[in-house]
Amino acid sequence: MKFLLEVGVEEVPDWMLPDAIAHLRAxxxxxxxxxxxxxxxxxxxxxxADRVPSREPDRTEIVKGPPLAAPPQAVEGFxxxxxxxxxxxxxxEAFYQFTKRIPGRAMAEILSEKLPxxxxxxxxxxxxxxxxxxxxxxxxxxxxxVALLGKDVVPFAINGVESGNTTRGHRQLGKKKxxxxxxxxxxxxxxxxxxxxxxxxxxxxxxxxxxxxxxLLDAHVYLNEWPTxxxxxxxxxxxxxxxxxxxxxxxxxxKYFAVRGEDGKLAPAFIAVMNRKxxxxxxxxxxxxxxxxxxxxxxxxFFDFDQKKKLVDRVEDLKHVTFHKDIGSYYDKVHRMAALCxxxxxxxxxxxxxxxxxxxxxxxxxxxxxxxxxxxxxxQGEPQAVATAIYEHYRPLSMEDSIPATAAGQMVAFADKFDxxxxxxxxxxxxSGSKDPFAxxxxxxxxxxxxxxxxxxPAMPMSDALRExxxxxxRYYFRDVKGFAYDEVNAVIAAGWGDLKDVRSxxxxxxxxxxxENFEPLAASFKRIKNILKQADFTPERxxxxxxxxxxxxxxxxxxxxxxxxxxxxxxxxxxxTIASLRPAVDAFFDKVLVNAKDAAVRANRLxxxxxxxxxxxxxxxxxxxxxxx
Amino acid sequence: xxxxxxxxLRLKKYWADRGCVIQEPFDxxxxxxxxxxxxxxRVLGPKPHKVAYVQPSRRxxxxxxxxxxxxxxxxxxxxxxxxxxxxxxxxQYLGSLESIGVDLSKHDxxxxxxxxxxxxxxxxxxxxxxMLDGLxxxxxxxxxxxxxxxxxxVPAELTYGLERLTAFIQGVESIYDIQWAPGFTYRDVRYLDxxxxxxxxxxxxxxxxxxxxxxxHEAEAKDLLARENAPVLAAHEQVLKCSNIFNLLDARGxxxxxxxxxxxxxxxxxxxxxANAWVAQQLEAAA
Numbered sequence: 007m008k009f010l011l012e013v014g015v016e017e018v019p020d021w022m023l024p025d026a027i028a029h030l031r032a033x034x035x036x037x038x039x040x041x042x043x044x045x046x047x048x049x050x051x052x053x054x055a056d057r058v059p060s061r062e063p064d065r066t067e068i069v070k071g072p073p074l075a076a077p078p079q080a081v082e083g084f085x086x087x088x089x090x091x092x093x094x095x096x097x098x099e100a101f102y103q104f105t106k107r108i109p110g111r112a113m114a115e116i117l118s119e120k121l122p123x124x125x126x127x128x129x130x131x132x133x134x135x136x137x138x139x140x141x142x143x144x145x146x147x148x149x150x151x152v153a154l155l156g157k158d159v160v161p162f163a164i165n166g167v168e169s170g171n172t173t174r175g176h177r178q179l180g181k182k183k184x185x186x187x188x189x190x191x192x193x194x195x196x197x198x199x200x201x202x203x204x205x206x207x208x209x210x211x212x213x214x215x216x217x218x219x220x221x222l223l224d225a226h227v228y229l230n231e232w233p234t235x236x237x238x239x240x241x242x243x244x245x246x247x248x249x250x251x252x253x254x255x256x257x258x259x260x261k262y263f264a265v266r267g268e269d270g271k272l273a274p275a276f277i278a279v280m281n282r283k284x285x286x287x288x289x290x291x292x293x294x295x296x297x298x299x300x301x302x303x304x305x306x307x308f309f310d311f312d313q314k315k316k317l318v319d320r321v322e323d324l325k326h327v328t329f330h331k332d333i334g335s336y337y338d339k340v341h342r343m344a345a346l347c348x349x350x351x352x353x354x355x356x357x358x359x360x361x362x363x364x365x366x367x368x369x370x371x372x373x374x375x376x377x378x379x380x381x382x383x384x385x386q387g388e389p390q391a392v393a394t395a396i397y398e399h400y401r402p403l404s405m406e407d408s409i410p411a412t413a414a415g416q417m418v419a420f421a422d423k424f425d426x427x428x429x430x431x432x433x434x435x436x437x438s439g440s441k442d443p444f445a446x447x448x449x450x451x452x453x454x455x456x457x458x459x460x461x462x463x464p465a466m467p468m469s470d471a472l473r474e475x476x477x478x479x480x481r482y483y484f485r486d487v488k489g490f491a492y493d494e495v496n497a498v499i500a501a502g503w504g505d506l507k508d509v510r511s512x513x514x515x516x517x518x519x520x521x522x523e524n525f526e527p528l529a530a531s532f533k534r535i536k537n538i539l540k541q542a543d544f545t546p547e548r549x550x551x552x553x554x555x556x557x558x559x560x561x562x563x564x565x566x567x568x569x570x571x572x573x574x575x576x577x578x579x580x581x582x583x584t585i586a587s588l589r590p591a592v593d594a595f596f597d598k599v600l601v602n603a604k605d606a607a608v609r610a611n612r613l614x615x616x617x618x619x620x621x622x623x624x625x626x627x628x629x630x631x632x633x634x635x636x
Numbered sequence: 637x638x639x640x641x642x643x644x645l646r647l648k649k650y651w652a653d654r655g656c657v658i659q660e661p662f663d664x665x666x667x668x669x670x671x672x673x674x675x676x677x678r679v680l681g682p683k684p685h686k687v688a689y690v691q692p693s694r695r696x697x698x699x700x701x702x703x704x705x706x707x708x709x710x711x712x713x714x715x716x717x718x719x720x721x722x723x724x725x726x727x728q729y730l731g732s733l734e735s736i737g738v739d740l741s742k743h744d745x746x747x748x749x750x751x752x753x754x755x756x757x758x759x760x761x762x763x764x765x766x767m768l769d770g771l772x773x774x775x776x777x778x779x780x781x782x783x784x785x786x787x788x789x790v791p792a793e794l795t796y797g798l799e800r801l802t803a804f805i806q807g808v809e810s811i812y813d814i815q816w817a818p819g820f821t822y823r824d825v826r827y828l829d830x831x832x833x834x835x836x837x838x839x840x841x842x843x844x845x846x847x848x849x850x851x852x853h854e855a856e857a858k859d860l861l862a863r864e865n866a867p868v869l870a871a872h873e874q875v876l877k878c879s880n881i882f883n884l885l886d887a888r889g890x891x892x893x894x895x896x897x898x899x900x901x902x903x904x905x906x907x908x909x910x911a912n913a914w915v916a917q918q919l920e921a922a923a
Contacts, residue, residue: 016726017764019749048747132751134762134778137720138789146762147778149723177730178740229746236744260770261748278770280744290744293769296809300706307704328892 007156008189009039009055009117012173013125014150017048020228022145024205026128027051033124037116043193045203047231049174051128052203054189058155062110071095071102117160121153125164141165150174154189175199176231178282200283201231208233216277218263225261230281238262238295242274244302247309248381254371255301262298308366316386317379320361327363332433336360342429343421348464352417355395358383359418362396376400402452405487409456416460423449424466431472450479457506458483480506484513493633494520500628512626515578520632524586531592532629535616538601546614554611559594566591567619578626585623592619638737640802640816644690647714647796650735651688654728656716659689664873665880668693669715669795673872676757678717679779680911681918682788685719690798694880696887699834702827705810709833710826712798719791721778729776729794733768737805744769752777756879756903758784758911761793773801783911843890846881850899853877857906861913868913875907 011034018026023046030051031044039055046052071084074097081102085092088104095102126142133143142165153160153169162169172184173192179200187195193203202208209227213219215235226233244252249272256262262276278294285291324337333339343356362368362379371378380397384390395414399422402409410416426449430436437446453476456462468476480503484490490513498512519525555561570588574581601616603609623629652658662672669675669691678685691713699709718725726747734740747764752775754760763777775795779787799811799822808814812823857874860866882899885891891899 017747017749132762134780134790135787136778136790139786141790147721147723177726178745229748262770281746282744285744287742289742290769292807293743293771293804296807297770299809304704304706307700326889326892 007058007060007113008154009058009113009160010052010152010154010187010189010192011054011121012050012052012150012152012187012192013148014050014152014174015144015148016146018046018145020048020225022130023048023051023228026130026145027053029128030124033127037120045205046228047201047203047205047208048229049177049231050201052192054192058113061112062116064110065108067106067108068103069106071104073101076102114155114158114160117153117155118162121160121169122162122164125151136165150184152187154187157188173199176201176281179232202233212279216263216279218277220263222257222261222263226279229261230279232281232283233279234281234283236278236280236285236291236294237275238278238291238298239275240295240298240302244306245272245274247302247305248378250374250377250381251305251309251367251371252302254374255305256298258373259301260294260298262294304370305367308370312365312367312382313385317358317361317382317388318386320364321357323364324360327360330429330433330435333429336363339425339429342425343418346421346424346464347417348462349414349417351389351391351414352395352421354388355392355399355414355418356421358388358392359396359399359422402455404448405451409452409459413461416456416462417464420453420456420462420464423452424464427453427472427475428468431469431475436471436475446475447479450476451483454479454483454506458510463505463507477503480509484509488513490517493631494627497627497629497631500631501624501626512578515582516627516632518579519582519586522583522586524589525582526632526634528586528589528592529629529632530634531589531596532620532624533632533634534596535620536630539613539617539620542613544610544613544617546617547610548614550615550618551607551611554608555615556599556608559591559598560612560615563588563591563595563619564615567615567622571622582626585626588619588623637815638802638805639818640798640814640822643736643798643802643805644712644714646736647732648688648690650732651686651716654686656686656688656718659687661689661691664876665694666691666876667695667879667883669713670754670759670793671757671876671879672715673869675715675717675793676759676782677868677872677911677914679719679782679787679791679793680785680915682922683918684789685717685791688714688716691715694883696833696837696883699830699837699887701834702812702823702830705812708799708811709830709837714794714796714798716794716796717791718794720789721792725792729766729774732794733773736801738768747776750775756882756900756907757782758904758908763793768804771800771804773797773804783914784908785911785915837884837887841884841888843885843888846885846888846890850878850881850885853881854902854906857910861906861909865917866913868910868917871906871913872910875903875910878903878906 027044027046030053031041034053034055035041040057041053042056043052043054069088072080082092084102085095090104095104126144130145133145135141135143136147148164148167150173151164151167151169152171152173153162154171159169159171171186173187173196174184175181175196176199181199185195185199196203205227208230209223212223212226212233212235216223252272253264256264256276262278265273265275265277267273276298280290321337321340324340325335327336329336329339340357340360343359344353347353347356359379362375362382365378367378368375376399377397380393383393383396391412391414394412395418398410398415399418401407401419410419426444427446430444430446435444481495481499484495485492494513494516498509498516503509550564555564566588570584573584601609601612603612648658659674662674666672669689672691674687674689678687692710693713694710696709698707700707722728730740746767748767750765751762752760759782761777761779763775765772766774766776773796777793779791779793781787799814802814803811806814812821812827814822816822816825853874857871860871860874882903
């Protein structure tokens, strides 16, 4: 038998649908039923299952009876109580028992009982009450439910909405009245009523008609039951506005796809997606074009208005824009940022970087802060390097976003983030657990990436707490983002992390050399050396005295040490390989030589040798941090 | 030609036919129809309510001296409250669009998530912005809380932007070109209002006196609420005064970001007190 569930809902927010239907599918699968279809549109969540048994299988249960030694009356009583023949009781080593057969319940009954809590248990990011206090919570009101097992309705109700066998089509393209469905013709019936049930089909249709695969496309998949692309245009004169503004209006405000010409520049055109099959009279196209025109006119109004006062004349206005009540204004902030910057271009860009916060354009399109400043700087004749630095100083906005491309952009981006961290730590606004209201982790992560991936090496005066916090982000970056082993990260950082580009080079080297045969055994020996030095609590007072060296492995090690030291050159990987070649000499030393010699002078000399070895060869990485099997 | 006033009259008739009380605009300055007692207070408590009214809504900071074709200091909303929300509420809503001449078989209509929240009123709800060929024409909200109080019956609130809707129907680019009535454009009827009030909001209003007024109305609200059997509706009017003065101060640029939070909290405090007093009195009356 087949099973169909369709929950009819008023328009559900598009971005919530994929997770919701995945949850419902998993729940029905766990019943357990063989799910053959699980789809969602803005108005429905639908699941079909195949080969559903009419009853669940019978179960058996062992019922334990009295001990074998019990009097016969007790045994009979037990049998009678359970309605079985005393002769049919089974005997174990110590007890009577019998196997009770429990008939499986009808599937319809099980579904009636389990579906309502299952549907209401879908975890939505934000729910509403309906019809009021005491009612169930859901994402939007449920308006109909189809629940069919074969030809029969599985009866249940949620908030007074009873399950049945009728669905609704598309609001405009479908029949006005409820439409009766069967499981076999469910998808066809919906199609006839203007609903493409399968998200994959809707996706392919939009992709074929729009030709752009962006996150916006996924939104349209779940915003429409019958998506159709609609091509429109606008007056080319609007192209004089910053392209980012036009794109933001189209993409974020209107959910249109922007169109680019062969030269990569914006074309005076857009593609909307309508929830219909066609636009026979061109009314929908004209309507969308008019809306866009109004929006662009607004933007042009803001642009022209903003040009009346240059960015450089807006720095004073930043005195009235609060950065944080316990820290001060943006006026203070840009001055601190400029002080952190080390060249004139960056300093200038830093001073202007926040002035766009006072523009009408950014008040309207807050997501364009920085970008608007950069574009205005260009228009107002600032040097291109200054404009670019302003433009890109909020980057990287996420782990996927790239860092600023120019050195000045990196410097201003660094200064902005570093200042925020410094000041927030100063007033005690440090992140704790999942609470990070000022996104300080992201800021610190941005700094780490700029320092590793960029070209600047700014001075970084830090408090101990901030240093710890940043180091934590450094570890996170190399381990979780770049995939280095945690012990490699520990080893390299223990050898210093003042220069993060250098940390990266040393990590690459350790990773490359780690698999060579001498490396891990040598790391184990270094750990041994570290322990010996620690136990001895030893600090050398003079250099190694060659005359005190015992001929054989000890003298050999000292000689090899000098030789390796003199040969250390080239990249970190070749240095590490050279160091690793010490392994036979170190092994022989530990094999044959007793560090704790009776003669105090000899002992001190040996410890000095090990100390120098350790110090000399721990500048790339502290090998004792490497986890080995030895 | 469907004139602006036809849109108003037809929508009122449409909702009157569906059992709504047709109210006149509330006679005080408000930022939105939601703040009027017909919505803010009537949605509270267990009593069903259905009402529709046009509410001129003031947003001082949105004024543009009558120069911007799409922005107004004062726009007209048609506010409909259906408490509790009927199961076919969306069909009823779509029917209202057809009643003013929107042929839905030829247009693209979409319900896009848009939740509503008013920190000053301690109110929030979930819902949609209704998009007609890409134009937002209505805010559709299922209220969940008002004045910090959970609602017994969840109402549907429909807020039509009358200028936008009429501009759409008439196919005009500027709000000021809307034909209000035969021989009268929107400009004829409202331009001076937009211009002079922009001058007041942005330039002329005395910040000092506004702060004084704010304190006076706040004190009045508190005193009224402190009385036994408090006249809640009178206290609510004082809240509306404070709210509008707050918006004026904001438009004058007189409220810093730091102060902002504090002032909102002051308005919210008396708004929540009004809502609680109203619910308590309703319960008492029902007992």
